Structures are given as C-alpha cells and as structure tokens.
Amino acid sequence: MNISAIRKIIFSAIGLILFIPAGISFYQSRHLKEPVVLSPGVSTVKRLSDYFPAIKGSTDDCHIYFFEGKEKGATLMILGGTHPEEPAGRLAPWLFAENAVMEKGRLIVVLSANRSASTVTRIGGGYPPDFTIPTAWGGQKFRMGDRWSNPLDQWPDPEVYIHYPSNQNLAYVDIRNLNRTWPGRPNGTLTEKTTYAFMELIRKENVDIFIDLHEAELQYPVISTIVTHEKGQELATMVSMMLTDMEGFNIGTEFSPKNLHGLSHREVGDYSNAISLLFEAPEPFLDATRGKTTREQLLTGKDAFVMKAGEHGLLFEKIDENGWPIDVRVGRHTSTILQTMESWTEDHPKKPLVCRNIPRYAEVIEKGIGTYLHDPKKANSKRVVFE
C-alpha cells in the first residue's frame, strides 16, 4: 500500500470518528422533546393540520393552544418560533402556554411556528444546539434553532425566490424564512404551506389581533419596537406610550411598509380581518460583531465586542455591561402582549381581552423565567404536550 492510500485511509478514519458524534448531536437536537405543562387555562390543543390537511405529518405540523375565556370577547393569537434562533420569541408564549388563564375573550398560542427551523442551527454560526433555563426543579432544555427551515425538510432553494402573490424578488434562501412567505401558498414549499395553514387558522378562527414575536441584532434598525399594519396603528401607538410611561422600558412603533412583501405584519393584515403586529426585542447574540458564541452569551446578552460597536455609534439600541438578559427580553414581550390586550379592551369594551396569571416585565426580571416553567414529571401526564 502506498503512502497516498495510507494517508487517505487515516483521514477517512478521522472524518468518521468526528462525524459519528456530530451525527448523534444533530439527531438529538432534531428530536429533542420540549415539554409544555399545560396551563389550567388551556381548553384545547389542536394541530396546524386541522386547518390545512396538506401539512399533516410534516415537521411543521405544530401544536396550537387554545384558551377560552369565561366571558366572550375578542380573539388574540400569539405566534412564537417564527425564527427559532430568537429564543425570547418562543419563551414568552411558553409562559402563556404554561400559565395563562383567560377571563374574557380567547387566546391562541403557537410555540413553534417554524418547527423545521427549530431543528437546525445556523450553518457557520457556531450556535450551541440547545440551551437550558434554570428552574427550581433543575432546568428545562430548549432547542436552539435557525432563521430558516431545515434544508432536510425543504431543499434545494431556487435561483431567486419570487414571493407569492406579489411576485417580489427576494433572496433565494428566504424561501425557507417563515417571515418572508406570508400569506403562503397551498401548493408551495413546506414554508409557504405553513404560512398558508396559519392564514387559514387566522381566517377560520376570526382572529382579531395577531402578534408575531421576534428578537433582533443591535446593528439592525428595526429593534425594540412594534411593527404594525396600518389597521393597528392606533393600538400600537397606545401600547408603546403606556409601556414607556408605566413599565420603564422604551418601545417604539414602526409602520409596516406597503411594498415590502412576505412579512407577517404586512400580509396577515392584508389577507385577513386581523390587526397584525410584530414585536422586536434586542438580542446581541445575533450581532455579527459578537464575541464568543456560547449558551451564556445567548442567555445573558452580555458582549464586550457589541458594546465596543455601541461606543462607536454603530448600534440602534443601547448596551452596557449588564447586557440584555433573556428575562428582560421575555419580560418585554409578556408586558407588550398584556398591554395590547388592555389597550384593545379600553377601545373595544364589548370585545374584551382579559388575561391573568402572566408576569409582566418587572416580575419576570425579578423572579426569572424558570419560576413560570413547571416540572413535567410532577404534572398530570395528560396535561403535558411535547413540542
């Protein structure tokens, strides 16, 4: 056997040794079961395929949690997990799924809107496969995801992505971005079918307010804000004013551009009766200037490099040595959702939305998210669902 052959065998062996544990890690994170201990307020758990059967059996056939109030009122829908690399966008609705009780009106909660994207991490991003939120009973592990659907579920990408129905040209990779495929297409790709299924849900359940939860890098101008469809301008402005006055954190409002297609704040408002809103919280983990990519950075939001960029005026949100902890980011979202319900109810007393048992901003920071996550081992197994 010559040297070249020996070298090839050695390198192949090293490759195999590395790829077996890597494969196990990919398999485990794709199949990690995240328990949801249902709140007493959850009346029904459905599947997305109940609204569009073509999605049945696919990775994106996620759970839909329904909360019926004691009194009738409006219907509000919270969409979490559009971009699973933005953990506050999943954890805030998680607190609702495990704790919320509706007194008036109806609440619909989604935790893994793009479930496929929650089963893969960003290629080249150095992301951890998962993260753990500490709780009194040990801690709960969540999948870290990506911005785009898993190529294992949808591949290849087109040469250019032409949005349906606007025909606007978008980046080819965004055909796997759930927040670029609204209002969806029944015979489209998995991601397009998923948004179509959500549109069917919104229309069939007569959703009045639709909220899509996100996080953004600090170098991105659309941050710490409510992006609203023109139908929700008054509501969003009121929510922003109330939160800034009462809860001590700044949140602005931005209007959804009419010519920017595929985003939920534009298309849900255009293709249904719902008011569509999108909330953005700051997440330094997403910044390209970030330092070490770790679970700690993901959850504390502390980063010396992003701070340095801030000192040079390169950011659209402040950052100091306290970072942007996950409790702060989730607390912003829970308060903004609750304030939306309150401001809506003031304007629509005949269609109220009243929710209890959900912590606001200050309370989430004080007690931590883990306080509101319940031990699945101690819960009635019939009231535990896995995402």
Next chain:
Amino acid sequence: MNMFTYTEIILGVMVLVYILAKIFKISTELSMLAAALAGSLAGGFGIPPRQIAEGSITYLDINLIFITATLFMNILKESGGIAFVVRGILKKFHKNRALLLILLTFLLLVPGALTGAGSVTVLITGGMVAVVLNYMGISKSKTAAIIFIIAGLSAAAPPVSLWAMMTAAGVNMPYVGFFMPLLIPCVVAALITIFLLGWKGEDTNIEKALQELPLPPDKMNWFKVILPFFVFLFFIFMGRQWPHSTPIIGLPLMFLFAALTSFLLSPVKLNFIKISRDTIEQLLPLIGTLTAVGILIQIMTLTGVRGLLAVTAVTLPVTLVFAGLFLMMPVSEAILMYGAAPVIGVPLVLLFNTIGLNPIVALAGLSVIWPLGDALPPTAIIGRLTVQVVGYEDSYTKFLKTCIVPAVLIMIIGTVMVIFSKHLGFLTGL
C-alpha cells in the same frame, strides 16, 4: 480574562499554527484546518465534532454548483465544442484584431462566470485562447497575464461570484442586485486588460494557429454548442416567468441538464464516468478549500475571533480602510483564498453598511479586486496553473510584473466602486 485578550490569544495561536503548517509545506486546506482546530483547543472548546461537521457543509450548495457547472464545461470541451468555437472565431475574425480580442475576452469570461472558478476558465478555454494569442504575436508573458487576469475577473463576474456570495451570506444579505455591479467592472476591466497587453503584435498567423488548435469532430456545429446553454437558460427563464408553477430544481440540477444535453449532442462518444472523475479530480483542491474555509469560519465564530476581526474593522478610520483595500484584498486572497470573503469581506461590508455606503456595489467592488491575489504566494494557485497551461517558462516574477498595470487599474476600479457605491446604487436595480 477579558474578551479582547481571550480572542487575540486565539487569533495569535491560529496564525502561528497556519504559518508553521505552511513552513512544513502542508497544503493550504490542511493548514486552515489545523489553524481552526488549534483555535478551538486554545479557546477551550476542545475538538467539537458538531461544529466541525456543520462548518464543513457551509458551502455544500456552492460546491454542488461548482461541480455540476464544471462537468458541463468539461463535456462541452471533450465533445469538441470549445475547439469548434475558438477555431470558428479565429477563421472569421482573424483580420479584425479588435473584434478578435473582444471575442476572445468573452470566451475567457464565460466559463468562470458560470462556475465561479477562475481555474475552470484557465482549464477550459485558457489553453486554446493562449494558442490564438501567441499567433497574434503576443509574448508568452503577456499571454499568461491576459489569461490570468481575465480568468480572475471571470470568477468575479455574475451569475456565480463566490466572493460576493460568501460575504453576502455572512451578513444575511441576499445575493440579489449583484448582476450589473459585477458584470460592468468585470467586462470593462477584461477588455482594458486584453487591449492593453494584446493590442500591439503581429498579424495573426491563422494557418499556424489552426494547425496547433485541436480539431473538432466533423459533425460539430453551432447548434450543438449553443443548445446546452439554451437548456440552462430555459430553466432559469421558467423559474422566473412562472415561479409558482415551476418545480424548484436548483442551479446544480439545471447545470446537470445542460451537461446531459451537451453529452447527448456530442458527435463523438464520450466516457461520462471518466469525465466525471476528471472533473472531481480537477475540483478537489477547490472543494477542499471551501470545506476547510467553512470549518475555519465556524471555529472563528464559535471562539469570537470573527467578532474580534469584525469589531476591529468596523471601528477603523474609514479613510484607512479605503486606502488599504488594494493591499488587504489580494493579500487576504493569497493567504486564505475564498476564506478571505467571510473573514475580511464580512466585517468590511458591515462597516460600509453602517457608514451609509451601498453594500451591494461596495461588495462588488471588493470582489473585483480579490482575484488578483490568486497569483501571489503562498497559494498562487491560479497564477501557477495559468503559467503551466500557457506554457510560459520564464521567471514567475516577470509574469507578475506583466500583470502590474492591469492589476493596478482593477484595484482603482474596485476602490472607486466602494467609495462611490452610494452613487452607483442604481446599478443594483433595487
């Protein structure tokens, strides 16, 4: 230890290991892999299999485009299509030097533009164009310089420009709007190069040139050459015209259909398996580079080294960055090859975006300068390949000197595009 010291130490370790690997004559790909692993160890991450595996497939799609496009070009060459085109152009236009030079420029631009690889241009059309240039009375050093510079520009030209694609991916920027900002400077610079180095010479010795060029099969004709390109363009057209009724097949499969058409139309019987094997053999260094670069970038991101470079770049005085582009781009390419795009390109584009420049035009400007580094040591892969294919036997330094004038002009074009990118924003069509 603060984040700056921590990442600076890791960066130092990575650079040191890379230099040591090069001293021990280890290939650039393995040197980058060694640097990545050393960085991971120094950062306290051990040898992380998941991160290595994820990094290694970063450019999987690009590799597939590379392979299928090159397979198409190789089948076209083996069927005699390329020789047919070169001979056809030479016979028809040998009396008109200017037109001949223009057509030869486009012959050199097409393979690299379609595949994103300058090496494909050198291998597919470079040798034959060199024969024609020699019989036009152009010296071997000038011929080599023309082939090298235009091959580099062809790699930067659209539709597939790896530097632009990799950098855009690194900043979450869609690879959209790049066509004209890349096409115009590449075509202009290529024409300037060929006229600058090839205008003076003797009348074309057509008989000798035709004697030396390979003879295409008798049954080869223009239809058989052009139809495979039409097949490729047909799929692009269908996808754009009826995007919601056309199945998504992806660029690699489109190239495969073009290759299949060329294969079926070939007047000579082709050994498909052999051409495929040769194609992989030919591309293995490039695939290896992209795989190693992916791992390197993944580890740099994991350890925070990418962040260090990014934050350093975006906080540098802008004038210093502009003034240094002519040096930074080719040198980074010479060391990291395509790895220069995510390592240097990403922070630069972030900086340009932050200071209000047009990131698409600015990145196109950078992409035009980068390929110049492919003639410089330690890698110099395309430069050496060109010299070999052209049959240039004089000193390598003389070849580099011949490249200087067009190279400087290209650097000026690229830098001007960056500085005035905002004014040139209309080129993107967005």
